Amino acid sequence: MTTLPLDLPEPGGAVMSHTARNYDPLPVTLTSGEGSWVTDTEGRRYLDCLSAYSALNFGHRNPRLVAAARRQLDRLTLTSRAFRDDRLDEFCAALAGLCAKDAVLPMNTGAEAVESAIKLARKWGHERKGVAAGKAEIVVFEHNFHGRTTTIISFSDDPLARCGFGPYTPGFRSVPFGDAAAVEAAVTEHTVAVLVEPIQGEAGVIVPPPGFLRALRAVCDEAGVLLIADEIQSGLGRAGYTFASDHEGVEPDVYVLGKALGGGIVPLSAVVADWDILEVIRPGEHGSTFGGNPLATAVGREVIRLLEPGDLQARSAALGARALDRLVAAELPGVLEVRGRGLWWAVELESGRATGRALAEELSRRGLLAKDAHGDTVRFSPPLTTSESDLDLALGIIEEAARAIADPGS
Numbered sequence: 001m002t003t004l005p006l007d008l009p010e011p012g013g014a015v016m017s018h019t020a021r022n023y024d025p026l027p028v029t030l031t032s033g034e035g036s037w038v039t040d041t042e043g044r045r046y047l048d049c050l051s052a053y054s055a056l057n058f059g060h061r062n063p064r065l066v067a068a069a070r071r072q073l074d075r076l077t078l079t080s081r082a083f084r085d086d087r088l089d090e091f092c093a094a095l096a097g098l099c100a101k102d103a104v105l106p107m108n109t110g111a112e113a114v115e116s117a118i119k120l121a122r123k124w125g126h127e128r129k130g131v132a133a134g135k136a137e138i139v140v141f142e143h144n145f146h147g148r149t150t151t152i153i154s155f156s157d158d159p160l161a162r163c164g165f166g167p168y169t170p171g172f173r174s175v176p177f178g179d180a181a182a183v184e185a186a187v188t189e190h191t192v193a194v195l196v197e198p199i200q201g202e203a204g205v206i207v208p209p210p211g212f213l214r215a216l217r218a219v220c221d222e223a224g225v226l227l228i229a230d231e232i233q234s235g236l237g238r239a240g241y242t243f244a245s246d247h248e249g250v251e252p253d254v255y256v257l258g259k260a261l262g263g264g265i266v267p268l269s270a271v272v273a274d275w276d277i278l279e280v281i282r283p284g285e286h287g288s289t290f291g292g293n294p295l296a297t298a299v300g301r302e303v304i305r306l307l308e309p310g311d312l313q314a315r316s317a318a319l320g321a322r323a324l325d326r327l328v329a330a331e332l333p334g335v336l337e338v339r340g341r342g343l344w345w346a347v348e349l350e351s352g353r354a355t356g357r358a359l360a361e362e363l364s365r366r367g368l369l370a371k372d373a374h375g376d377t378v379r380f381s382p383p384l385t386t387s388e389s390d391l392d393l394a395l396g397i398i399e400e401a402a403r404a405i406a407d408p409g410s
């Protein structure tokens with residue numbers, strides 16, 4: 001091992017560290033969190049309006065989720081799927097119920113769940129539609145984000161995510177997001193599925209035109225292919241409904257879930273579908289050592305209990321609509337567009353002026369944490385449990401910060 005001099009400054013001015021540089025975080029070091037608030041090493045407090053990309057929909061250290069984790073820590077944490085445990089089936093039944101589907105395949109991270117859904121669709125197409133081995137195709141959308149594995153980045157069009165990581169996995173066709181006619185044109189005899197984010201998150205909270213999801217549902221029904229909704233970021237209350245697909249009353253064939261499913265405590269993801277689809281995966285054909293472990297499913301079961309009454313979803317819809325109205329009405333200088341759904345919105349800056357990163361940094365100086373997305377966009381996704389007064393505070397800070405970077409002299 002080469003020993004790095006620990007105090008040698010890097011070109012950017014930061015101290016040399018041993019952490020791989022696959023991220024470029026804001027210069028804030030957090031030490032604790034509670035609800036919608038986090039505290040840094042200097043004792044400064046910030047409103048968390050990123051919520052770990054929606055993994056913290058129920059806030060930091062939600063007392064019910066922490067209690068569920070504690071109870072389970074004192075009983076059993078891991079068995080592997082070689083044996084049964086007394087938590088898994090209860091979790092799968094509850095999640096299947098929330099999705100109005102038959103069954104659940106548990107995994108850990110979002111990318112693993114997307115990979116699992118891709119394998120499921122290919123096997124289903126092979127066995128049920130007679131698609132020849134190695135020929136299956138899946139229709140995806142431009143500017144998608146589904147994770148970071150080699151197969152998933154193979155159908156990304158983000159050069160940062162993709163370039164240099166080849167060779168790429170074949171079997172994907174990409175069409176413009178929001179264009180159901182393009183999907184219809186891309187479907188061939190080899191197509192097994194359409195994989196869609198009902199609202200594109202990483203692309204900058206892109207809400208598709210009205211009727212798009214219903215049109216997709218019709219195209220999939222007509223062609224006899226699976227509609228797979230990646231609701232990892234858009235689901236579990238974020239967009240004002242249990243699932244963003246609910247906004248158009250659309251039921252996908254397969255849900256892919258993650259992020260908030262683990263309550264911000266553990267990684268927990270899942271593929272949810274009816275038996276006539278999920279049954280094509282048989283013992284030994286797919287798995288994960290940690291997938292569905294009892295610590296994760298104990299937390300996941302409590303996450304579903306938080307969502308079952310529906311009031312968090314309604315809160316997200318009502319407070320989100322109010323927030324969006326206020327931000328639009330503020331007519332902020334240098335802002336091209338404010339858009340979103342539920343407690344999930346994006347502020348897109350006019351290009352050639354201040355960057356999204358500059359706005360995120362200005363926000364952090366004013367006590368609010370958010371993250372720039374693609375282009376000059378900053379996305380906001382506060383915990384669904386954020387109080388109305390904290391939301392008002394957040395909106396005030398966003399307005400002040402946008403004005404400050406538009407007119408640095410003032």
Ligand SMILES: *Cc1c(COP(=O)(O)O)cnc(C)c1O
Nearest residue numbers: 109110111145146147201232233
């Ligand atoms: C975050 C995300 C993923 C990947 O989840 P990881 O847990 O980071 O692997 C996949 N799809 C969407 C829509 C996401 O937002």
